[in-house]
Amino acid sequence: xxxxxSIDRRRFVALSGTALAAALAGCAGGDGDGGNGETPxxxxxxPxxxxxxxxxxxxTEQTTEQTETTEEPQGFLRAAHMSPDAPAVDVYxxxxxxxxxxxxxxxxxxxxxxxxxxxxxxxxxGDEETVVFDEAVPVEAGYQxxxxxxxxxxxxGADTAFSVGLLADQAETSDDQAAVRLFHxSPDAPAVDVxxxxxxxxxxxxxxxxxxxDYATVEPGSYTLEVRPDTEDGTxxxxxxxxxxxxxxxxxxxxxxGYLEPSGDQPEFDLATSIDGMEAQVx
Numbered sequence: 001x002x003x004x005x006s007i008d009r010r011r012f013v014a015l016s017g018t019a020l021a022a023a024l025a026g027c028a029g030g031d032g033d034g035g036n037g038e039t040p041x042x043x044x045x046x047p048x049x050x051x052x053x054x055x056x057x058x059x060t061e062q063t064t065e066q067t068e069t070t071e072e073p074q075g076f077l078r079a080a081h082m083s084p085d086a087p088a089v090d091v092y093x094x095x096x097x098x099x100x101x102x103x104x105x106x107x108x109x110x111x112x113x114x115x116x117x118x119x120x121x122x123x124x125x126g127d128e129e130t131v132v133f134d135e136a137v138p139v140e141a142g143y144q145x146x147x148x149x150x151x152x153x154x155x156x157g158a159d160t161a162f163s164v165g166l167l168a169d170q171a172e173t174s175d176d177q178a179a180v181r182l183f184h185x186s187p188d189a190p191a192v193d194v195x196x197x198x199x200x201x202x203x204x205x206x207x208x209x210x211x212x213x214d215y216a217t218v219e220p221g222s223y224t225l226e227v228r229p230d231t232e233d234g235t236x237x238x239x240x241x242x243x244x245x246x247x248x249x250x251x252x253x254x255x256x257x258g259y260l261e262p263s264g265d266q267p268e269f270d271l272a273t274s275i276d277g278m279e280a281q282v283x
Contacts, residue, residue, distance in 0.1 A: 073141035076110040076282065080274065082149045082185045082257050083162055084267050088125040089132065089148075093118055101125045104267065105257060107145075107274045109281040115141050122148075133164055143169035143277045145253070149185040149210070160187040160209060170215050170251040171277040178246035179215040182207055185257045186269055192256070193234040197224035197241065202234035207256075220248040225271075227256070242271040251276040 081089070081102050088101045102125075122133040132152065150162040173179040182194060184207045191208040195201060203225065204213045222245045228236035239260065246252060253274050258267040274280070 073115060075113050075115045075139040075141055076143045077113065077139055077146060078108045078110045078144075078280070079146035080107045080148070080255065080272075081105065082147060082183070082255050082272070083152060084185075084187065084258055086132070086148065086152045086162065089122050090125050090128070092121040092123070095119065095121070105255070105270075105272045107272070110143065112282060113139060115139050132162065143171050143280075145169055145274070145276075147183070149183075149257075151187050154187070163210070167212055167253070169253070169276040172279070173215075173217065173249060173251050175249045176220075177217050178220045178248060179217050179251040180244075180246060181215045181251075181253050182213045183253060183255045184209050184211050185255055186260060189239075189256065189260050189269065191230035192239075193228045193230050193236065195226045195228060195234050197226050205234065206230045215251060218246060220246050220250075222246075225254075240269060244271075244273065250279045 079102075081104055084104065086104065088103050090097065090100050091102065117136045117138050120133065120135065120137045121131060124130040124132065133148075137146075145167045147165050147167055148162070149165075151158075151160050152162045154161040167183070170179055170181075180203075182204045184192065187209060189209065191206050192204075193202055193206065194204040196203055203216055203218075207213055207230075222243065225242045225244060226238045227240050227242070228234065228238055230236065242254075244252075244254070253276055255272040255274070256269070257272055258269045260269045262268050
């Protein structure tokens, strides 16, 4: 399975909203057609211009203007709603309504848009006065996931308080390998180790709430992942397991969300997954 990755610090800048990618695509004025997800190449080609003398025994003169190709970096942005107690939300971009009713655990396709800042405001669905996010959003070249996580009902400044951020997604991996990382978004779960059933492999070590791990490179195939409380050797009791299937040439993110001990209508602990980068769907 390869060497287990170290745990990264939180790699976040301000951003949020499950439908933000679609919203920004509309505001950018594009048609949303991203093709196969590869960064596009914008080509400006002048037609071949030929001036031929009349056939009078003279040499024919020909002038050809060469094709010029200009590559401009593009941003690919999607959004994931991983806040277990946040309501569905509406998204406004540059003060215009752009999307309604984004739900928990939803992950949008990528939207292709020019790298720049966009004014984004997120409110409770159907309630424009209840604002949960209102900031300028910097969109950079490459693949990114806008992420909302934490608890809206937590006290301000609490470790599990509602937060928003941006993850840098891996664009691609080698043809004969898969890549996978973990985001820990379960407010009542301790730091965890993730091991592979039937082996001694510790895939992720000590991931705490709000952490995103590095990508781990693994052999493609089907695995049962065991989630355990963090210990030095990864031998804590198994809390729960998840079955995953990883394909070659593909990068994935697993989002650990919900509650280990839910009460009332709180969602149970679960693992949501997404395909990342060039293999993912582009609007």
